[in-house]
Amino acid sequence: DQQVKQNSPSLSVQEGRISILNCDYTNSMFDYFLWYKKYPAEGPTFLISISSIKDKNEDGRFTVFLNKSAKHLSLHIVPSQPGDSAVYFCAASSGGYQKVTFGTGTKLQVIP
Amino acid sequence: GAGVSQSPSNKVTEKGKDVELRCDPISGHTALYWYRQSLGQGLEFLIYFQGNSAPDKSGLPSDRFSAERTGGSVSTLTIQRTQQEDSAVYLCASSQSQARNTEAFFGQGTRLTVV
Numbered sequence: 031d032q033q034v035k036q037n038s039p040s041l042s043v044q045e046g047r048i049s050i051l052n053c054d055y056t057n058s059m060f061d062y063f064l065w066y067k068k069y070p071a072e073g074p075t076f077l078i079s080i081s082s083i084k085d086k087n088e089d090g091r092f093t094v095f096l097n098k099s100a101k102h103l104s105l106h107i108v109p110s111q112p113g114d115s116a117v118y119f120c121a122a123s124s125g126g127y128q129k130v131t132f133g134t135g136t137k138l139q140v141i142p
Numbered sequence: 143g144a145g146v147s148q149s150p151s152n153k154v155t156e157k158g159k160d161v162e163l164r165c166d167p168i169s170g171h172t173a174l175y176w177y178r179q180s181l182g183q184g185l186e187f188l189i190y191f192q193g194n195s196a197p198d199k200s201g202l203p204s205d206r207f208s209a210e211r212t213g214g215s216v217s218t219l220t221i222q223r224t225q226q227e228d229s230a231v232y233l234c235a236s237s238q239s240q241a242r243n244t245e246a247f248f249g250q251g252t253r254l255t256v257v
Contacts, residue, residue, distance in 0.1 A: 032184070034184065036184075036189055062242055062243070066248075068253045071250060072247050072250050073146065073233055073235070073247075073248030073250050073251055074185075074233070074248045075247075075248070076246065078193075117186065119185065121185075123242050125242065129175070129190055129198060129242075130187070130242075131184075131187070132184040132185035132186075133184050134176075134183060134184040135184065137156075
């Protein structure tokens with residue numbers, strides 16, 4: 031029972047263009063959402079988060095959008111850079127502590 | 143060290159043997175989490191420590207899995223009588239507190255292969 035779904039296992043984007051990574055969730059109790067980025071042979075690193083009281087959070091080139099009615103969130107990276115090539119995990123939490131449910135990841139390749 | 147350290151990086155073991163995986167969290171981090179990622183799956187929560195106690199063991203897949211944390215620091219995840227389905231990357235993370243808006247820092251993981 032995958033409560034957090036990333037339906038696109040991979041995505042290729044030209045350098046300078048926008049990358050849009052999508053994530054859907056099924057548990058309506060989730061109220062805090064995170065994106066992590068993972069390079070090969072490294073652990074995931076936190077990228078950006080959003081609380082369910084907001085519908086957008088921006089940090090530099092990274093913006094996360096949350097559509098609660100659709101149970102959908104997305105990560106926009108603009109402009110995309112080759113160093114952004116990594117696996118991106120969407121995650122969601124309903125707890126008072128940081129026990130999160132992760133998606134399966136989307137591998138982003140930014141082509142120079 | 144500056145980050146979360148896990149050892150070994152890779153472990154190949156025979157089916158039926160016991161294995162111990164170690165996690166050294168960032169100094170001062172009271173919360174510690176174990177996850178695993180099986181092939182083609184997302185990260186799966188295993189267990190959470192606050193200090194030396196484990197308020198949430200709900201993710202441990204069977205009684206062959208156990209974990210402990212000593213001195214509010216190092217944690218060991220033990221898998222007894224390993225099975226092939228235990229093959230996965232085991233990730234440890236730590237954070238300054240259990241507040242969920244506190245960033246968790248991950249180690250590089252231990253890749254376990256049961257043959």
